[in-house]
Amino acid sequence: MSMSAPQVRLLRAPEVARALGIGRSTLYRWVAAGLVPPPLRLGGAARWRPEDIERVLVRAEALRKGGGL
Numbered sequence: 001m002s003m004s005a006p007q008v009r010l011l012r013a014p015e016v017a018r019a020l021g022i023g024r025s026t027l028y029r030w031v032a033a034g035l036v037p038p039p040l041r042l043g044g045a046a047r048w049r050p051e052d053i054e055r056v057l058v059r060a061e062a063l064r065k066g067g068g069l
Contacts, residue, residue: 010040010047019053020060 011019017027020036030036036056039046 009050010042011050011053013039013046016048016053020056 013024013027016036017024020027020030022030027036031038037048037052039048041047
């Protein structure tokens with residue numbers, strides 16, 4: 001019996017941009033500026049871990065409320 005690694009759902013650029021409420025080009029500008037973690041590269045395709053994007057959303061909400069981090 002072979003044991004395979006659990007499937008991890010990774011997000012594509014359009015999904016990340018939609019979650020952040022921005023366009024794809026803005027997403028890549030934010031990556032370049034260090035506001036969003038860089039994507040994982042899988043065969044040339046950019047993918048993000050959902051937990052990384054969740055952290056961006058939490059940080060943005062804290063900043064929006066004036067709490068900072």
